[in-house]
Amino acid sequence: MTRAGRAATLQALLRPTGRVVGWLPFGVGAGVGLAMAGAASRLFDKLGPADAATLLRMAAVCGALGAAFLLDDPAVRTTRVVAVGRGARLGVRLALVVPVLALWWGAALAIVGSALTAPARLPVGALTVEAAALVCGALAVAAGTVRGAESGRAGPVAAPVVVFGVVVAFQLPYGWALIVPPGDARWTDAHQRWGVLVGVGLAGLWWAGREPVRDRAARLLRAVTR
Amino acid sequence: MSRVVFALARVEGMRLLRHPLTIAAVLLMAGPVLYGWLFGDGLPRFGLLHEPPRGLQLAMQLVLGGAALIAANFAVLRARRFGTEQQFAVLVLPERLRVAALLLALVPVALVGALLAVIYVGVLAFAPGAVGRLDPYEVATVPVLVLLMGGVGVLLGRLWRSVVVAPLLVVVSGAILLVFASVQAATDSFVPYAMTVDITDPMFLPPPQALLTWPSGLHLLYLTGLAALIGVAALAVRGGRSTRVLVAGAVSLVLTVAAVVVQTASTRDGLRTAAARQQPALQTCRVVERVTYCAFEEFVPWIDEWSAVTQGVLREMPPELTNRPLAVRQRAIAGTRGALGDPAGVPVAKWRADDAAAGTPGAVGIGTRWGDGTETGFAARLAYTLITGDPAALSTLCGGLGVVVTWIAGQATPLTRAGLERIDAMSFGGVSFPEGEIGAGILVPDAEISLATALLSRPTAEVGARVRENWTELTAEGTTLPRAAELLGLPAPKVVDDGWSCR
Numbered sequence: 106m107t108r109a110g111r112a113a114t115l116q117a118l119l120r121p122t123g124r125v126v127g128w129l130p131f132g133v134g135a136g137v138g139l140a141m142a143g144a145a146s147r148l149f150d151k152l153g154p155a156d157a158a159t160l161l162r163m164a165a166v167c168g169a170l171g172a173a174f175l176l177d178d179p180a181v182r183t184t185r186v187v188a189v190g191r192g193a194r195l196g197v198r199l200a201l202v203v204p205v206l207a208l209w210w211g212a213a214l215a216i217v218g219s220a221l222t223a224p225a226r227l228p229v230g231a232l233t234v235e236a237a238a239l240v241c242g243a244l245a246v247a248a249g250t251v252r253g254a255e256s257g258r259a260g261p262v263a264a265p266v267v268v269f270g271v272v273v274a275f276q277l278p279y280g281w282a283l284i285v286p287p288g289d290a291r292w293t294d295a296h297q298r299w300g301v302l303v304g305v306g307l308a309g310l311w312w313a314g315r316e317p318v319r320d321r322a323a324r325l326l327r328a329v330t331r
Numbered sequence: 332m333s334r335v336v337f338a339l340a341r342v343e344g345m346r347l348l349r350h351p352l353t354i355a356a357v358l359l360m361a362g363p364v365l366y367g368w369l370f371g372d373g374l375p376r377f378g379l380l381h382e383p384p385r386g387l388q389l390a391m392q393l394v395l396g397g398a399a400l401i402a403a404n405f406a407v408l409r410a411r412r413f414g415t416e417q418q419f420a421v422l423v424l425p426e427r428l429r430v431a432a433l434l435l436a437l438v439p440v441a442l443v444g445a446l447l448a449v450i451y452v453g454v455l456a457f458a459p460g461a462v463g464r465l466d467p468y469e470v471a472t473v474p475v476l477v478l479l480m481g482g483v484g485v486l487l488g489r490l491w492r493s494v495v496v497a498p499l500l501v502v503v504s505g506a507i508l509l510v511f512a513s514v515q516a517a518t519d520s521f522v523p524y525a526m527t528v529d530i531t532d533p534m535f536l537p538p539p540q541a542l543l544t545w546p547s548g549l550h551l552l553y554l555t556g557l558a559a560l561i562g563v564a565a566l567a568v569r570g571g572r573s574t575r576v577l578v579a580g581a582v583s584l585v586l587t588v589a590a591v592v593v594q595t596a597s598t599r600d601g602l603r604t605a606a607a608r609q610q611p612a613l614q615t616c617r618v619v620e621r622v623t624y625c626a627f628e629e630f631v632p633w634i635d636e637w638s639a640v641t642q643g644v645l646r647e648m649p650p651e652l653t654n655r656p657l658a659v660r661q662r663a664i665a666g667t668r669g670a671l672g673d674p675a676g677v678p679v680a681k682w683r684a685d686d687a688a689a690g691t692p693g694a695v696g697i698g699t700r701w702g703d704g705t706e707t708g709f710a711a712r713l714a715y716t717l718i719t720g721d722p723a724a725l726s727t728l729c730g731g732l733g734v735v736v737t738w739i740a741g742q743a744t745p746l747t748r749a750g751l752e753r754i755d756a757m758s759f760g761g762v763s764f765p766e767g768e769i770g771a772g773i774l775v776p777d778a779e780i781s782l783a784t785a786l787l788s789r790p791t792a793e794v795g796a797r798v799r800e801n802w803t804e805l806t807a808e809g810t811t812l813p814r815a816a817e818l819l820g821l822p823a824p825k826v827v828d829d830g831w832s833c834r
Contacts, residue, residue: 130495137499141506156510163506170498258412264498265352265401271502272359272394279757290759 114189118197127174134171135209138164146220154225155286157217161232164213169239169267174260175202176247181257192314210236228287234299241306243267248313335424336432343436347402356398360447377702378455382537384469387451388528391444391473396480397501399440403481404497406433407488427566434562437481441474448473462629463540468547475554482561489568524594537699538663539627541613544601546594553590559583611689623658633701640706643743644713647795649802652717658691663699707750708764710740715773718806726773729833731810733779738786755780776833778812778826785821
């Protein structure tokens with residue numbers, strides 16, 4: 106396929122892909138998270154960075170649970186034979202999904218940030234890394250599930266994995282902690298670990314977007330005989 | 332028909348037990364204790380048998396209960412997810428009875444929870460130093476919590492067809508118990524009793540048995556009623572409303588509401604009385620080697636432990652400081668439900684007044700925990716009180732005084748030495764030796780701690796002689812850290828200005 110043709114194909118894919126993305130579960134998860142963080146942040150007399158971080162983490166986990174459903178693809182058995190590769194299809198989906206995720210997280214930061222008592226500041230960057238790790242993890246598991254499964258319902262696998270991961274994160278030993286309050290001595294180390302998790306999630310997404318190895322020979326053949 | 336229901340329940344029960352989430356939950360619950368036993372500090376010593384099931388309940392509800400919720404929810408929605416609902420419609424077993432079978436299938440998972448709870452409590456009871464009397468209601472609460480959560484999973488599956496709801500609810504229930512609970516502040520309201528577990532205690536000094544106010548029996552009744560109500564609701568939604576189901580629903584609703592009302596009413600007075608009680612009146616005092624120790628009834632066996640640490644501290648003190656009468660009194664916080672995370676909830680003034688009234692003015696406080704670093708805190712506050720005559724007010728110990736207090740605390744017994752290492756590893760800026768876990772107590776900045784740690788690695792007799800030789804200057808108010816290091820013959824540690832250091 107020529108570059109222009111490829112671009113046109115991807116563009117043509119945008120609208121139908123937007124229709125099949127599981128927006129409703131994500132809306133439910135993100136909405137519940139935002140509502141909970143918003144309501145809770147108004148319950149505090151004085152909202153400090155530590156409590157604000159907890160609320161944003163709650164919102165992030167709920168959003169990640171919703172994000173676990175964003176890659177659901179009930180038609181996965183029929184798309185195995187289409188000419189547009191798995192990576193391209195995943196890319197189109199991510200291109201649609203990522204701006205929405207960014208909007209959601211921006212809203213969460215704004216809602217909790219606005220309730221913060223005056224001189225305190227949110228560690229926006231660090232908390233964004235945490236949210237990114239959760240969402241990337243959820244998306245990677247979802248993408249991996251769609252890649253391997255006959256049915257394209259990835260959410261029922263990815264969402265429990267997210268819950269499980271969060272429970273594990275709470276139980277980590279002191280020196281390995283991921284969930285630490287702002288100002289803690291382990292803050293920087295913890296966020297390096299979160300950063301690594303973002304990397305692992307992205308690597309997982311990249312892997313999930315690759316076509317199965319056995320197809321590489323077929324692609325090579327196509328390239329030679331073109 | 333009932334045989335068919337039981338057969339289905341057996342199959343579904345097996346599937347729930349074998350579900351990856353259930354297995355993961357069991358590993359998560361058992362893992363940390365097993366790891367600690369095999370590679371860490373051994374079995375959890377100095378357990379409080381009347382207190383631990385609370386933390387266990389919270390973990391069980393969220394981890395094993397959460398797994399049961401999600402797994403049961405997915406089981407209800409299985410037919411829908413795989414598009415086989417129409418096939419089920421031709422089976423002899425009506426949908427209502429299939430739901431009943433699924434509710435029954437939660438029992439094995441709940442029994443696993445009960446087994447884990449019994450093992451945990453048993454380990455705690457047989458480990459050395461355990462005190463208190465086990466409350467069977469608190470242990471029985473664990474399987475009911477698992478049933479309750481599983482029932483919620485079934486109900487959700489009947490109400491909504493989306494599988495996002497169940498994992499979301501696990502997170503939301505965790506948030507309610509861990510976050511919202513710390514915000515709600517009304518002591519007298521019904522809210523704490525309408526929660527599934529007692530969320531108000533763990534951060535404070537756990538109360539002794541005599542000051543316990545949590546109505547565990549009534550609360551178990553409430554949870555049972557709630558679980559029944561949820562089960563009935565799962566049967567009744569989408570047309571399973573037979574007379575029997577409706578009657579069961581009405582009964583469990585009455586039971587649940589009544590249990591909350593009675594809990595709130597009965598505990599409101601209990602809390603007030605507990606807060607106002609003269610704690611010394613509930614304590615037994617014993618004199619060991621001229622030191623008076625006063626402990627709540629069940630903690631009397633710990634007096635020997637306290638005495639060992641006290642003697643370790645007195646050993647390195649100049650004789651003129653150890654001749655004065657000395658008293659050690661146990662502290663507990665009762666009746667502060669709802670004041671969570673609030674240092675004002677630590678009734679230091681009342682403790683002092685109680686001490687004076689009970690004839691032990693200026694007594695050194697000791698908590699209701701032991702063996703987790705609190706023993707080092709006690710040793711440090713004891714040393715500080717002996718040196719300054721002040722029963723450990725809220726202060727930062729700079730220079731020589733901080734070094735001496737920490738060194739004396741660290742060398743008292745092997746337990747306090749290990750405790751110092753543990754709390755130092757888990758703190759930043761400085762190590763605090765609090766009287767009530769938060770609030771009153773003393774704080775020693777990191778630079779002082781590092782000098783004291785350096786002293787601890789040298790022979791005790793040698794350091795002790797040196798400390799006593801320079802006692803007056805070392806413990807004087809203005810002795811700086813470099814000067815203290817010079818007196819002790821060690822290089823002065825580098826001071827990092829992190830906001831906690833002295834000037």
